[in-house]
Amino acid sequence: MILNEIIDKITDEFENSDIFFGHGAVSPIDEAVWLVSSVLKIKFKDINKYLKTIVSVEDINKINLIKSMRIEQRIPLAYLLNEAWLKDVEFYIDERALIPRSLIADLIEDDFYPWLESIHNINSVLDLCCGSGCVGILLAKSYPHLDVDLIDISDPALEVAKINIQKHNLQKRVTAIQSNLFEHCKKKYDLIVTNPPYVNASSMTKLPTEYQKEPQLALASGEDGLDLTRLIIKNAKKYLNANGKIFIEIGHNRDVIDEVFKDLNLWWVDTESGSDYIFMLEKNDLP
Ligand SMILES: C[S@@+](CC[C@H](N)C(=O)[O-])C[C@H]1O[C@@H](n2cnc3c(N)ncnc32)[C@H](O)[C@@H]1O
Secondary structure, three states, X not given: OEHHHHHHHHXXXXXXXXXXXXXXXXXXXXXXXXXXXXXXXXXXXXXXXXXXXXXXXXXXXXXXXHHHHHHHHOXXXXXXXXXXXXXXXXXXXXXXXXXXXXXXXXXXXXXXXXXXXXXXXXOEEEEEOOOOOHHHHHHHHHOOOOEEEEEEOOHHHHHHHHHHHHHOOOOOOEEEEEOOOOOOOOOXXXXXXXXXXXXXXXXXXXOOXXXXXXXXXXXXXXXXXXXXXXXXXXXXXXXXXXXXXXXXXXXXXXXXXXXXXXXXXXXXXXXXXXXXXXXXXXXXXOO
16 A cells, blocks of 8 residues: 555544544644654655655554554554654653643743743753653753753653653753652752643543543642642742742633632733643742
């Protein structure tokens, strides 16, 4: 079979299945191209150059096996291929950690403009609730002057983060620390970024199957989705240097946040998905 026939066939099968797109691809054709390009080791953006290539039986079998697991078991493709991207940076990923998709990546791409006077005045960063380490590692890769600590409570997730630190050769500047929030944190930082668990109890019961393949510790955050956010806000101040800032991602919880933290001076930050998903607090405005 030639490549474009395989892509068409898989796209059709994905289209006629119950799979949910929320982990790196937004449509059946996106996932089909991702799957074949990964197995054939072709860059996603170069796929058009190879559409008339004859694919070996061995590769077709590999592609079909992964496709069947995707459709029948609803395992996200990122886990089946052990790869995910944040912006154009590739990360290793498996079921031990949440699949990278944090909107904090948009802020990194924009140098945190206009929220930081200059990223070059920042030296130390904490990625709290780091999972695969994708956010902290993207920061360290984007700004070679930064020292970045990654904290997570989950040892399995930290194993994935360590694979990514090595993959990007950042052992000298990025350190993974096991800690229940700030419990084992010994330093102060100029900048804290965090994408904590934020799914409320009611939404947890309605998640598409794909999300149930992710660590539930990475998603669930109590009745209103704010258990972790409350604790972070309560404790962050003493881990920030003077003029330090914290950016907190909160999913679809803006209404609840605005109500619960109405006495705090929250700044809602623009991302490519809108301005309801991440807020910033300055050290002096933290309780
Ligand atoms: C939504 S995931 C985010 C992962 C990563 N930052 C990303 O954007 O892909 C939240 C992470 O918080 C971690 N976590 C949950 N409770 C925690 C706690 N009490 N202290 C530290 N990390 C925690 C989970 O293990 C998970 O890796």
